[in-house]
Amino acid sequence: TMYGDRKQIQAAATATGNGKDFQVRKYACTVFSVTGTFEGTVTFEGTIDGRNWTSIQVHDLSNGNVSTTATATGLYGCNVLGLGDVRARISAYTSGTISVEVRGVDVGSGESLADISFPPDAVLSVDDNDGSLTVDQPLRWLLETNAHIQVHTSDVSAANPVPVSHIGPVSTVNLIHDHFNVNANLQVSDVDVGPNNPVPVESAGDTIKQTPTVTAGAYSAGDNVGGLLTFANAARDGGGGGVIKDVTIVDDASESAQLELWLFSETFTAGNDNAVWTPVEAELHNLVTVVTTVDGTYYTGGATATVCVIEVSRRYDLTGTSLFGRLVTRSTQTYNATDDVTVGVHLLQD
Missing domain, CATH: 2.60.120 (Jelly Rolls)
Incomplete structure (x- = not known):
């Protein structure tokens, strides 16, 4: 011990x-x-x-x-x-x-809990012969011999994966193996977990798009483009989060501007369209990331449109369920219509 x-x-x-x-x-x-x-x-x-x-x-x-x-x-x-x-x-x-x-x-490697003793009505006990851990009746359902990894009383499989929200300090998954021996292996469907038999994990992917109302006219470098962007239901539960996989920006005017998407975990002072972006210092503590088209590639998407795809792979944790954004230009461009820009955020939610 x-x-x-x-x-x-x-x-x-x-x-x-x-x-x-x-x-x-x-x-x-x-x-x-x-x-x-x-x-x-x-x-x-x-x-x-x-x-x-x-x-x-x-x-x-x-x-x-x-x-x-x-x-x-x-x-x-x-x-x-x-x-x-x-x-x-x-x-x-x-x-x-x-x-x-x-x-x-x-319990150290190669050792058992044999010398840990509690009064007779304690729930913890150890077998000196094989080092196995057993528990009295109140917890016996959680430590059954030869039990498998289960979610909602069914064995984990491709059809019954472990929800992402159940991985981490808060666990409702019965993560169990034979007796909890010191050298026990983790198994799924009676086969040790490995490269060819991973633990299936469920992840809810989503794409949320916003089309801000922009100025049908000229912008200067440093200006806000459109208003506050609200990516609703970016988290499945209040206070939840996930991973931003990538961002796409569709430019119907083919300006291929150098844009930044500032993303925040809660709402913030976004400022007015076509005004200089001046973030509030205190609100920057809620900044998740800044995504720039400099890190992406513009592709021709038709006679008059371009599309920029930016890989992100950034973790986010929200105050509520919405992710909030501000689009800022670092170049000069002129849009033809008020709906020339569409921003898509592609997420993997917890």
Whole structure:
């Protein structure tokens, strides 16, 4: 067994408060050490996403009692499999000072969890013979022997891929293999994952187009072209995101202008058409990227039209569900009609 990091998450606290978080993604369990002379309550909490915290059960290692809180000093063990972070929040305070230190415990290569023990009603147990990890009934559905990777109770396959939104710290995918042996391999449909048998991943692609109302006339270098561009539903959920794969600009007037597309994660002060682009400094902190036609290629798309394609491959994370843009020219050009420019953003959404 490998004993990991230690961290002071409450230091002689004299008031209620969350204290510091402790990352447990690589650990199987943690032990909290509560010290001090105090009258108050420490509530143990865990999270999978860093935002939503829930009380978690701990075991008083001196007597085996199970609770989500502590009102006295002592050592308290906790199973943290599947959690991202834990904390020891002081939820009630009357007097004294409260300190809490936490330590993580994981399994090293070639070792088992055999020497990690909890009271008789704990959910974690280990087989000394093969190093396998098993869990009592409350979690048995998540760790069945010979289980496969599943999404919505069906084996992962090309027809039932892992949604992109389920990859990362927040996981609702039962990512399981035989006993969780130390040298176990990840499998899909009874075959080890590899170059010829990858984990199928679902990705929702979309193309969102905007045709700003431009001036049927001349522009100078540095001018705004059209108004605010709103690429609605660029994220499938509020606060979501994805990847901008490429951008296309269709120019019906064949001006092949040197244009920039400034993209923001939330709405911003776009300014007026045919006025000088003067971004607000504070709003630049929400800038996702600037896409320029200098990085792309203009192609002839007909008798009077050109098309520029720019490869981007840029990650975006939005405040809501819309991506916002401003088109700026770095050259001089003259458009014939107010709908001469169309911007297309090609996305892979989470």
